[in-house]
Amino acid sequence: MSNPAQTPAQPITFKRNAREALADPQLRRNFRGAMDFLMDKRRSQFPDGDELERLRAFGNRVRARALSKLPELLERLDANLSRNGVRVHWAETVEEANAIVHGIVERHAAKKIIKGKSMVSEEMEMNHYLGDRGVDCLESDMGEFIVQLREEKPAHIIMPAIHLNAGQVAQLFHDKLDVDYTEDVDRLIQIGRETLRRKFFEADIGVSGVNFAIAETGTLLLVENEGNGRMSTTVPPVHIAVTGIEKVVENLRDVIPLLSLLTRSATGQAITTYVNMISSPRKADELDGPQEVHLVLLDNGRSQAFADGELRQTLNCIRCGACMNHCPVYTRIGGHAYGTVYPGPIGKIITPHMLGLETTRDLPTASSMCGACGEVCPVKIPIPSLLRRLREEAVRPPAAEPHHMRGQGAKYSKKETMIWKAWRKLNTSPGLYRAAMYAGTRLRGLMPANIGPWTEHRSAPKPAARTLHELAREHLGDQ
Amino acid sequence: MSHLPSAPANATRVAPPLESGRAYPAKPADVYLFGTCVVDVFFPGAGMDAIRLLEREGVRVHFPQAQSCCGQPAYTSGYTDEAREVARAQLALFAGEWPVVVPSGSCAGMFRHHYFELFKDEPETLEQVESLAERTFELAEFLLEVCKVRLEDGGAPVKVALHTSCSARREMNTHLHGRALLAQLAGVERVDHDHESECCGFGGSFSVRMPDISGAMVRDKTAALKGSGAAEVVSADCGCLLNINGCFEKQGDALRGEHLASFLLRRTSSAAQGGTK
Ligand code: SF4
Numbered sequence: 001m002s003n004p005a006q007t008p009a010q011p012i013t014f015k016r017n018a019r020e021a022l023a024d025p026q027l028r029r030n031f032r033g034a035m036d037f038l039m040d041k042r043r044s045q046f047p048d049g050d051e052l053e054r055l056r057a058f059g060n061r062v063r064a065r066a067l068s069k070l071p072e073l074l075e076r077l078d079a080n081l082s083r084n085g086v087r088v089h090w091a092e093t094v095e096e097a098n099a100i101v102h103g104i105v106e107r108h109a110a111k112k113i114i115k116g117k118s119m120v121s122e123e124m125e126m127n128h129y130l131g132d133r134g135v136d137c138l139e140s141d142m143g144e145f146i147v148q149l150r151e152e153k154p155a156h157i158i159m160p161a162i163h164l165n166a167g168q169v170a171q172l173f174h175d176k177l178d179v180d181y182t183e184d185v186d187r188l189i190q191i192g193r194e195t196l197r198r199k200f201f202e203a204d205i206g207v208s209g210v211n212f213a214i215a216e217t218g219t220l221l222l223v224e225n226e227g228n229g230r231m232s233t234t235v236p237p238v239h240i241a242v243t244g245i246e247k248v249v250e251n252l253r254d255v256i257p258l259l260s261l262l263t264r265s266a267t268g269q270a271i272t273t274y275v276n277m278i279s280s281p282r283k284a285d286e287l288d289g290p291q292e293v294h295l296v297l298l299d300n301g302r303s304q305a306f307a308d309g310e311l312r313q314t315l316n317c318i319r320c321g322a323c324m325n326h327c328p329v330y331t332r333i334g335g336h337a338y339g340t341v342y343p344g345p346i347g348k349i350i351t352p353h354m355l356g357l358e359t360t361r362d363l364p365t366a367s368s369m370c371g372a373c374g375e376v377c378p379v380k381i382p383i384p385s386l387l388r389r390l391r392e393e394a395v396r397p398p399a400a401e402p403h404h405m406r407g408q409g410a411k412y413s414k415k416e417t418m419i420w421k422a423w424r425k426l427n428t429s430p431g432l433y434r435a436a437m438y439a440g441t442r443l444r445g446l447m448p449a450n451i452g453p454w455t456e457h458r459s460a461p462k463p464a465a466r467t468l469h470e471l472a473r474e475h476l477g478d479q
Numbered sequence: 480m481s482h483l484p485s486a487p488a489n490a491t492r493v494a495p496p497l498e499s500g501r502a503y504p505a506k507p508a509d510v511y512l513f514g515t516c517v518v519d520v521f522f523p524g525a526g527m528d529a530i531r532l533l534e535r536e537g538v539r540v541h542f543p544q545a546q547s548c549c550g551q552p553a554y555t556s557g558y559t560d561e562a563r564e565v566a567r568a569q570l571a572l573f574a575g576e577w578p579v580v581v582p583s584g585s586c587a588g589m590f591r592h593h594y595f596e597l598f599k600d601e602p603e604t605l606e607q608v609e610s611l612a613e614r615t616f617e618l619a620e621f622l623l624e625v626c627k628v629r630l631e632d633g634g635a636p637v638k639v640a641l642h643t644s645c646s647a648r649r650e651m652n653t654h655l656h657g658r659a660l661l662a663q664l665a666g667v668e669r670v671d672h673d674h675e676s677e678c679c680g681f682g683g684s685f686s687v688r689m690p691d692i693s694g695a696m697v698r699d700k701t702a703a704l705k706g707s708g709a710a711e712v713v714s715a716d717c718g719c720l721l722n723i724n725g726c727f728e729k730q731g732d733a734l735r736g737e738h739l740a741s742f743l744l745r746r747t748s749s750a751a752q753g754g755t756k
Contacts, residue, residue: 015689015691018689018691018692019691022691022692022695028695328677328678328680328696329689329692329696332692332695332696333692365684365685365688365689366685366688366689366692367682367685368645368678368680368681368682368685368686368693368696369555369645369682369683369685370645370649370677370678370682371645371646371648371649371650372645372649372676372677372678374649375649385596388554388555388557390557391555391556391557392557392558392559393557394557395556395557395558396557417558420553420556420558420561421561423552423553423561423565424553424561424564424565426547427516427547427548427550427565427568428547428564428565428567428568430544430545430546430547433547434544437519437520440520441520452687452690453690453691453694454686454687454690455725455729456690456691456694457690457693457694457695457697457698457725457726457729458694458697458722458725458726458728458729459725459728459729460725461521461721461725462521463520463521464520464521464522464523464524466523467519467520467523468514468518468519468523468526468527468542469514469519469542469544470523471523471526471527472512472514472526472527472530472542472544473542473544475527475530476530476540476541476542478544479541479542479543479544
């Protein structure tokens with residue numbers, strides 16, 4: 001593998017993005033309202049806590065089993081899809097994946113692509129890549145369509161335009177689509193649909209994501225609510241599905257609990273409007289469907305996570321978005337502030353594998369470790385422990401020999417390491433500890449009133465006049 | 480734990496975790512108190528009140544003077560080796576069979592859950608770790624489940640909001656114990672606040688590394704606590720209190736959170752009349 005660390009990209013300016021987002025009251029209101037709504041919806045889907053726990057444990061086992069034989073399942077998937085007439089392509093990097101897609105596009109001399117929602121294609125920045133090569137990619141998912149019109153990235157993995165309210169969409173449509181200003185949501189949806197419908201029939205190629213790739217039968221399963229996914233996978237003559245290698249499951253039976261967890265955790269729906277299962281291109285006796293179906297399997301750092309027994313759990317993710325819906329940090333700053341394709345808790349643990357810790361070193365620390373994400377994750381990914389592990393990787397002294405975690409030591413600081421060594425000395429030397437705390441309480445008058453940004457929102461903590469050690473000794477004697 | 484009040488459906492936005500099914504021992508004659516470093520320096524009164532509450536239940540309290548910190552600050556910052564050595568020092572101090580009572584959900588959670596991770600490669604230490612985890616109780620949990628405390632309220636009627644820490648809620652499963660204790664106080668009306676199950680934004684080093692985000696969280700938390708109409712705020716976690724009280728003070732608000740131990744003792748001490756049976 002080439003060494004991507006040679007020219008380190010600029011670190012993501014997470015803190016600055018967050019500060020800007022926090023200063024935007026409209027954005028704060030939009031997210032708070034949307035997340036509260038989604039949390040309530042999810043809760044209403046799981047009235048029985050015991051049942052939810054059983055289902056989560058089941059979902060976790062299904063995913064863990066699939067991952068435990070990932071290479072084997074991928075081979076079976078490849079074999080069975082190929083047998084069904086689907087062409088399978090493997091890509092280690094996003095560049096490779098884009099080149100594969102572009103190759104298909106060129107072979108068909110395609111000019112127009114219609115896309116269903118696909119986070120992996122966002123990961124690839126496919127629109128941009130193909131756009132530069134004269135190919136027009138139009139997003140057909142309503143949310144994606146809206147963020148595309150705004151020349152933005154999705155703010156959420158399930159609801160790409162969740163950061164906007166109806167008024168903002170109304171203004172956008174009025175400006176960009178030349179329609180009368182209306183905040184009527186039904187009308188807005190209609191406007192979007194009318195615009196999109198025409199495009200389906202003009203498209204040469206349809207692109208979609210995949211929710212589950214089923215190894216045993218060679219089936220690609222895709223859930224969606226708007227019908228756009230179905231249109232983009234059936235109307236154009238060529239269909240390209242793109243997915244991460246971790247989305248494979250063993251058999252159809254495994255899909256049942258996962259699907260039930262996915263939709264209920266994501267939008268609080270018992271099931272989505274459409275469940276598409278693609279097993280082959282159009283057969284001789286069939287009236288519709290693409291003549292050619294391709295699957296691009298993308299690695300992009302996933303096998304790095306896979307290589308580590310603990311970090312591997314990251315790949316359990318079924319991309320429901322519940323962790324971001326329940327994350328107090330995401331709720332405050334929204335998806336764009338993360339500067340990454342996957343925002344929120346899952347973004348903080350998956351993105352370092354994709355981009356390396358050099359550019360993402362602030363992400364694992366952007367959590368109060370409150371545990372809300374881990375509590376709701378339908379497949380029981382221990383997100384807080386994985387965050388902690390990535391923090392450890394980030395502050396670990398950069399090793400002389402290469403380590404499997406890209407960017408290990410990116411946050412290493414001699415000074416901080418010294419501070420923690422001193423802290424350890426203090427807390428393992430009882431006499432020293434008591435003397436220091438004694439001094440701290442006696443010198444409390446000298447505590448600065450301002451200790452950096454902490455005191456922007458809070459007054460400085462003030463030590464008490466005497467420590468508990470002293471008071472307890474007085475009361476209980478020396479022990 | 481049928482005597483625990485259940486959470487009203489709308490009080491939290493996250494379903495409470497499942498019943499831990501923890502088995503509780505009979506009330507012992509002796510316990511250790513692990514004071515925690517934040518209590519030691521910033522809320523020693525809360526630590527003393529915890530000791531007094533336990534003593535009132537007829538339990539002898541031992542406070543090993545060599546104790547310091549549970550190791551959590553280093554642990555969550557990724558300095559695992561440093562955390563392990565500090566943890567090792569505590570392990571040695573709290574050996575034996577006495578329960579270890581902790582007036583803080585997060586440090587109790589560290590003992591109960593995270594020491595396993597710290598010592599996973601040291602089988603010879605794991606036995607000690609297991610013993611400590613078994614014997615560790617959060618204060619409210621211990622008072623209610625082990626001491627079976629019965630509180631008699633001697634205070635005037637008051638509305639109180641209870642802030643539970645994330646670790647009490649998600650690691651220790653003790654967020655309902657504080658409620659149950661408050662429910663024993665006749666004059667206390669516990670009021671819910673908005674987004675009760677949401678983090679106050681402290682998170683130890685998080686509040687230092689991400690002060691803006693943490694600041695937005697604590698501002699919302701103090702606004703929700705105020706919005707509940709409560710005249711007093713209590714919490715069983717001094718980290719949260721450090722953050723929440725600092726924010727109240729910064730905003731010129733007179734409201735201050737108090738540790739649950741101090742509140743309970745104050746309401747039930749002989750000065751307020753009453754006492755326990
Ligand atoms: S980490 Fe869990 S909660 Fe978050 S998107 Fe993935 S499956 Fe959903």
